[in-house]
Amino acid sequence: MNKSVLLLALGLGAGACHRAVPTTKGTAPGASTSTTVRPSKEAAVKAVDFDSPYLTAKGKVQATIKGDEKSATINIRMRRDSAIWISAGLLGFEGVRALLTPDSVRVVNRLDKTYFAGGYDYLTKLLNVPVSFAQAQALLLGNYQAAPAGAALTLGTAPTGGQRVAYPLNGVIVEQLLQAASGRVEKLTLTETGSNRSLAADYADFQAVDGAKVPFAHSLLVDAKQGAVGTKASLKYSKVSAGGAGLSFPFDIPKGFQRVKANR
Structure with a gap:
């Protein structure tokens, strides 16, 4: 069982591609049709978010890490604004389990018999971004991420005809492309200003889900680049449900597991 791909699976489910602290530095790249407005005019953005309060999903992560092809299965359960539960493993054996709440992160790693219980500084150090x-919830659901107060928002036309929304955030240009018909986010791109680091998340295969009014992306492709080094990972769901009946978030720490610190 490969440790790196299981942690990548955890990262895909937990929001491995976003920075947190807002700034007004930097400018968004030009759009074919653009109008710069303030965040108070976010109402002009025609984004439509996944509306179910619950989500259960099962899928497979495939990744190319330093030229090697890796894979893992992943199970996700979510109660909106409350809890995100993630289990990743191979061949029916669980390697990593995580439970995220608004103020805590708990992770059990059965690969090396360790666990973490604390705040989001753990994921920040694990994934190298705040x-x-x-x-994490927005990335998981493929929902629009609004610009923070004080950041200049640029509206334009996406190549596919929908909206293009961009704004600077903590030295990063955040760009989101919205589908013309549904208003769903179809692409999220993060480009660090003054460097050659970038990350793109493409959402595709939008399908109706029982219990939800808005289609859900059954495919997520992440392409991270840092100079000549790149990592690609895809998450394809085989089963998605919006039902919340009987949904539980089991999590316990096996005896004998060693606790790790966020700075590990």
């Missing part, structure tokens, strides 16, 4: 519960 992470919050709200950001």
Whole structure:
């Protein structure tokens, strides 16, 4: 069982591609049709978010890490604004389990018999970018991430005809492309200003889900680049449900597991 791909599976479910602290520095790249407005005019953005209070999903993560192909299965359960539960493993054996709440992160790693219980500083160090519960939830659902107060928002036309929304955030240009028909986010791109680091998340295969009015993306492709080094990972769901009946978030720490610190 490969440790790196299981942690990548955890990262895909937990929001591995977002920065947190807002700033007004930097400018968004030009759009074919653009109008710069303030965040108070976010109402002009025609984004439509996944509306179910619950989500259960099962899928497979495939990743290319330093030229090697890796894979893992992943199970996700979510109660909106309350809890995100993630289990990743191979061949029916669980390797990593995590439970995220708005103010805590708990992770059990059965690969090396360790666990973590604390705040989001753990995921920040694990994934090398600041992470919050709200950001993890938005990435998981493929929902629009609004510009923070004080950031200049640029509206334009996406290549597919929908909206293009961009704003600077903590030295990063955040760009989101919205579908013309549904208003769903179809692409999220983060480009660090003054460097050659970037990350793109593409949402595709939108399908109706029982119990939800808004289609859900059954495919997520993440492409991270840092100079000549790149990592690609895809998450494809085989089963998605919006039902919340009987949904539980089991989590316990096996005896004998060693607690790790966030700075590990």
